[in-house]
Amino acid sequence: MFTKILFPTDFSEAAEKAKDKLVEMSKCNIGEIILLHVVDIRIFSYSTMLDIIEVDNWKKDGKLIKELNRKLDAWKDELEKAGLKVSTEIKEGIPFDEILKYSENNGVTLILLPSVGHGVVERMLVGSTAEKVLRKSKVSVILLR
Known part of the structure; x- marks a missing residue:
């Protein structure tokens, strides 16, 4: 049923807990897992305004x-040791x-999301990634707490 599962991560505590649940689910005959991290370009825009980092320096x-x-x-x-087929992607x-x-x-059949990854201030500035994915996704989405 779910042959290609997208697991976006920001490496937060919530994402770590969701990953641990994915390990527990490994015996459920789930398909390929794609670990995706998105480098949030908005953070670099704010940093540039504050003269903390130049947008292109992190790439260089x-x-x-x-x-x-x-x-x-x-x-x-860790996920492969649990018997899962895993690939990784980084996007910006x-x-x-x-x-x-x-x-x-990419033919994803399910998006598996940690429900909370950012602090309150960041959520107010940026909005909830999970909430936006839930509303706009064309495939099934599961939120893990």
């Missing part, structure tokens, strides 16, 4: 991408938009 020095790949690979290894953009685009363009 590659440290952020290396660290994200390291984290995704660690999660992939606005998280809910990139999640929906990836889902539509």
Whole structure:
């Protein structure tokens, strides 16, 4: 039924708990898992306004991408040890938009989302990624707490 499951992660505590539940579900004969991290370009825009970081610098020095790949690979290894087939992706953009685009363009049959990943202030500024994905997704979405 669900042969291609998209699991977007921001590596938050909520995402970690959702990953642990996915490990528990590994015996349910679920299909391929795609771990997706979206680098939120809005954060870099705010940082640029505050002279903290230039938008293109994170791409040039590659440290952020290396660290994200390291984290995704660690999660992939853990899920594969539980018997799951896993691939990883990194995109940049606005998280809910990139999640929906990836889902539509890659034959995803289910989106599995942690229900909370950001703090209160960030949620007020940015909005709820999960809420937007739930409203706009063309495929089934499961929220994990």
